Amino acid sequence: MIGxxxxxxxNLTSVARALNYLGYNCFISSxxxxxxKAERIIFPGVGAAKSAIKSLKNFGLDQFLxxxxxxxxxxxxxxxxxxxxxxxxxxxxxxxxxxLLKGKVVKFxxxxxxxxxxxxxxxxxxxxxxxxxxxxxxxxxxxxxEYYFVHSYFGIPENKEIICxxxxxxxxxxxxxxxxxxxxxxxxxxxxxxxxxxxxRQFCEWNP
Numbered sequence: 038m039i040g041x042x043x044x045x046x047x048n049l050t051s052v053a054r055a056l057n058y059l060g061y062n063c064f065i066s067s068x069x070x071x072x073x074k075a076e077r078i079i080f081p082g083v084g085a086a087k088s089a090i091k092s093l094k095n096f097g098l099d100q101f102l103x104x105x106x107x108x109x110x111x112x113x114x115x116x117x118x119x120x121x122x123x124x125x126x127x128x129x130x131x132x133x134x135x136x137l138l139k140g141k142v143v144k145f146x147x148x149x150x151x152x153x154x155x156x157x158x159x160x161x162x163x164x165x166x167x168x169x170x171x172x173x174x175x176x177x178x179x180x181x182x183e184y185y186f187v188h189s190y191f192g193i194p195e196n197k198e199i200i201c202x203x204x205x206x207x208x209x210x211x212x213x214x215x216x217x218x219x220x221x222x223x224x225x226x227x228x229x230x231x232x233x234x235x236x237x238r239q240f241c242e243w244n245p
Contacts (some may be wrong), residue, residue, distance in 0.1 A: 039241065040075025042102075045091040048225070057228040059234060061241050069101045077213055078240070079107055081227075082117030083187065086142065087129040087196030089121055089129035095242040099135060105138050106219060113240045114221030115173075116188060119214070122221060123192045138216060139195035149207040156207045159189040166202040166224070172215045174239045175201055182232035184212075191223055218245040 040054055043065050051119045056079075064073050065081075080102065093099040102122075106112060114122050126132045126142035134142070135157060149156040165181040169176055191210040194200060194239070202213030212223040220240060226233035 038075055038106060039077050039079060040042075040072040041065045041079045041081065042072065042098060042118075043067045044082065044089060044096060044098055046084050046092065048081045048083045048090050048227075051225075052079055052081050052115070052227045054216050055234060055237055056241070059238050059241065067096045067098070067144050069202050075110075077106055077111040077113075078102075079113045079115065079240075080118035080121070081115040082121070084117055085128060086117070086120060086126040086155045086166070086190070087133045088132065089117055090132060090134060093121070093135075102135060103137065106217075109218045109245065111240065111243055111245055113237075114219070115227070119152060119221035119223050120190055120192055122219065123194070126190065128190055135218060138192075138199070138214070139191050139238055142188050142190050142192050145206070146208065147209075151207040159187060160206045161187050164204050164224075165208060166204050166212050169202045169214075170198075171213070172201050172214065172220070174236060175213060176239060178235065184222075184226070184229040184233060186212075186224045188223060192221075208241045 090142045120142045122137040123140045124136040138175050145158045199214045199216040201215050203209050204212040
């Protein structure tokens with residue numbers, strides 16, 4: 038059974054629908070007691086870092102995520118869920134995050150210029166991922182596949198060896214990471230068609 042963490046950051050039903058389509062049982066919950074029954078955890082989300090951390094603490098989910106990570110339970114972070122796992126975010130004047138991984142979250146530079154054109158922020162729409170490190174969750178993905186992004190911030194891990202994928206949008210930024218039993222993507226696999234479903238399936242079958 039897969040637990041999808043609900044910390045009032047939205048984007049939950051689309052993840053559940055994708056998992057159900059793939060044939061995996063899942064449930065959405067804000068309650069630690071229920072989520073402890075999950076064999077693996079998906080940590081999605083959209084929105085602001087500060088409100089996300091506040092909700093996590095209110096529900097006791099911050100400590101639950103730390104404990105789950107230390108226990109070796111497979112965890113998948115998506116979009117905001119990827120940013121929250123770092124130590125610090127520049128958003129909202131600076132916000133302390135969960136600190137599962139050493140590193141920080143930064144905003145795209147302003148203005149963001151490429152070939153004389155000012156690129157819009159947030160980065161919204163389809164883009165490719167350059168896979169630079171092999172990992173079971175990201176295996177077999179065609180380099181020409183595109184994934185759906187909606188974000189203004191991205192994580193910079195201190196340990197560069199955990200980076201699995203990078204994406205170019207005016208600058209290169211980290212779009213996929215993996216460390217021990219934790220994988221995280223800046224894009225939305227549940228909204229990325231066939232390659233996104235492939236990532237979700239491989240996460241559900243992965244035994245770190």
